[in-house]
Amino acid sequence: MVRRESGRTTREEIRLAAARLFRERGFARTSVRDIAARAEINPALVIRHFGTKELLFLDTMHLNLDDEPLLDVPLESFGERFIEVLLSTEDDIRGVYLALVRGSNEPNIAARLREVHETAFVAPVRARLSGPDADLRARLAAAVVGGLLYALWVVEDPGLGAGRSELVARYGALLQEVLTPRG
Structure with a gap:
């Protein structure tokens, strides 16, 4: 693999360029040529290193949620903490999602x-x-969270523009009801 001036390999440069473009534009609106231009390489190298644009997409689009902050709260507070963690790492999660x-x-x-x-x-x-x-x-809770992310990031529901703390409190309570139903 060729080493770039920054110390990164061509493959790493392609991955970085692709990840950024896929997050910004999505799969369909990102071309191999766009990725190559961002990485400052020949488009043939993208295919040489990754095979297809789809394989490159799958290689770069991972969503990892740091669950460490979720481990130290009592279950009765988990709903609110989960929403808080999701929204506090919004920039990391939003593009990939x-x-x-x-x-x-x-x-x-x-x-x-x-x-x-x-x-x-x-x-x-x-x-x-x-x-x-x-x-x-757990699956119902994931569906509740998925609904929130869809409303916030896909349809950009303006009615959810309340302050973050209010959204965390209200949606956290909704999630908590699924996690620890009252009866």
């Missing part, structure tokens, strides 16, 4: 979106729950 949603008409990208749903939203919640319906409650 939107790129995955917008590209989900491609089967492999849809599969990655399902994987992200499972690993970033269902698994951290399920890890905190117990009981025979723990998996169902």
